[in-house]
Amino acid sequence: MTVLTRRIGAVQLDIIVADITTLGVDAIVNAANTSLLGGGGVDGAIHRAAGPELVAECRTLHGCNTGDARITKGYRLKAAHVIHTVGPVWTGGTSGEDDLLASCYRRAMELCGKHKLTSVAFPAISTGIYRFPADRAAEIAVRAIVEMLPGAPSVGRVVFCCFSEPSAKLHAEALARHGSPCA
């Protein structure tokens, strides 16, 4: 279900409510942990849908730091690639959580640019098991993506794939502060 679409320059930004594993985009982003070897939440769903080849490729990456990102193939997913990023665990906001969360979105967009990807879908990184406040995370996510668009010129579509309507509403409110309505 599409909640809001906005255009910024040549780029379409969509807020949707969906299961990210079903999306046919160039890359879906995974809210992983530093091991990159799977877990619960969206990470578990992505690994289940992609099949065991995904964790096999992830093993070759030897982990990922918080705020950083790695790219793999998508295997049995419709998406050609998975970009694995590690969001911060929320511990009250005074341990650099905001910057680390913004870094996840920036590093994922850098990989999109480097690999000439045209479409990418993000879950609401850190807002589940890692307990980052959803409103604060939505504002950081939208701002980081908007700021990164010039740095990833291959990207023509960015999807904020929310898992609930309240999450989509928060992203829509943040995105409404940027860009212009799509025709």
Ligand code: AR6
């Ligand atoms: N599609 C889209 N969004 C989803 C899906 C889905 N299929 N499933 C959950 N979400 P979380 P985190 C939403 O907990 O907070 C794992 O164990 C969910 O509602 O998946 O970054 C990792 O291995 C929430 O809004 O990720 C790490 O250890 C958002 O995705 C840890 O959890 C993120 O929730 C990462 O925690």
